[in-house]
Amino acid sequence: xxxxxxxxxxxxxxxxxxxxxxxxxxxxxxxxxxxxxxxxxxxxxxxxxxxxxxxxxxxxxxxxxxxxxxxxxxxxxxxxxxxxxxxxxxxxxxxxxxxxxxxxxxxxxxxxxxxxxxxxxxxxxxxxxxxxxxxxxxxxxxxxxxxxxxxxxxxxxxxxxxxxxxxxxxxxxxxxxxxxxxxxxxxxxxxxxxxxxxxxxxxxxxxxxxxxxxxxxxxxxxxxxxxxxxxxxxxxxxxxxxxxxxxxxxxxxxxxxxxxxxxxxxxxxxxxxxxxxxxxxxxxxxxxxxxx
Numbered sequence: 001x002x003x004x005x006x007x008x009x010x011x012x013x014x015x016x017x018x019x020x021x022x023x024x025x026x027x028x029x030x031x032x033x034x035x036x037x038x039x040x041x042x043x044x045x046x047x048x049x050x051x052x053x054x055x056x057x058x059x060x061x062x063x064x065x066x067x068x069x070x071x072x073x074x075x076x077x078x079x080x081x082x083x084x085x086x087x088x089x090x091x092x093x094x095x096x097x098x099x100x101x102x103x104x105x106x107x108x109x110x111x112x113x114x115x116x117x118x119x120x121x122x123x124x125x126x127x128x129x130x131x132x133x134x135x136x137x138x139x140x141x142x143x144x145x146x147x148x149x150x151x152x153x154x155x156x157x158x159x160x161x162x163x164x165x166x167x168x169x170x171x172x173x174x175x176x177x178x179x180x181x182x183x184x185x186x187x188x189x190x191x192x193x194x195x196x197x198x199x200x201x202x203x204x205x206x207x208x209x210x211x212x213x214x215x216x217x218x219x220x221x222x223x224x225x226x227x228x229x230x231x232x233x234x235x236x237x238x239x240x241x242x243x244x245x246x247x248x249x250x251x252x253x254x255x256x257x258x259x260x261x262x263x264x265x266x267x268x269x270x271x272x273x274x275x276x277x278x279x280x281x282x283x284x285x286x287x288x289x290x291x292x
Contacts, residue, residue, distance in 0.1 A: 136285065
């Protein structure tokens with residue numbers, strides 16, 4: 001029997017005083033390429049979601065974040081455990097705490113992404129009511145040597161409703177989802193308005209396609225990351241994807257990247273467009289509807 005003096009895992013809302021512990025143990029995750037130190041202050045200040053710390057004794061040994069993407073769409077992210085404290089089921093404690101908070105305070109739908117190799121997370125998600133809805137794989141397209149004009153035109157704010165209708169009709173290859181930077185959600189007025197306002201939503205060849213993108217930062221520099229690519233006809237998807245390289249070069253990005261859906265039509269389009277896989281393993285997407 002454990003004694004009353006032995007440390008226990010306690011999950012609670014994160015505090016600024018957790019910063020030193022969290023930034024220390026996350027700097028060794030993902031071979032030193034974790035992004036937590038870039039977002040930690042913003043996560044602490046987020047008024048709409050919840051940042052959680054797992055405490056063991058006096059030390060912060062794990063974190064997780066619930067984020068509101070747009071009305072009725074939530075994202076569970078940032079699940080991290082100090083490598084020195086593996087084996088204490090800290091990840092399970094964090095998952096159940098964040099899931100319980102969302103059930104009490106959230107609505108709509110919540111989603112998460114985890115590595116295809118993290119079998120324990122798959123089982124934990126399924127036990128708590130999450131269902132696998134898709135799989136994505138990181139793919140890269142290098143830039144062309146020529147400076148030809150890419151056939152894209154910005155979506156104007158007054159065209160957002162039309163763009164949303166187009167995306168809703170032509171995103172079956174991605175299970176109706178878009179990526180906004182390691183966060184997946186269904187396109188809606190909120191997300192597309194933000195993209196149009198920041199110049200990241202483009203018509204392709206008139207109204208034959210629609211491209212949404214965001215900026216990512218890698219070791220090589222700024223990357224044009226595809227949020228979604230929607231074509232009027234499936235056979236046109238490879239052409240749209242190929243032309244993103246010209247857009248990226250025009251805007252001085254170093255290459256194009258897409259967390260691409262794993263299915264045969266997309267695989268063929270990527271191959272024809274010149275993309276290559278740059279991930280060792282894929283990511284599984286899970287979703288759970290609010291019980292209320």
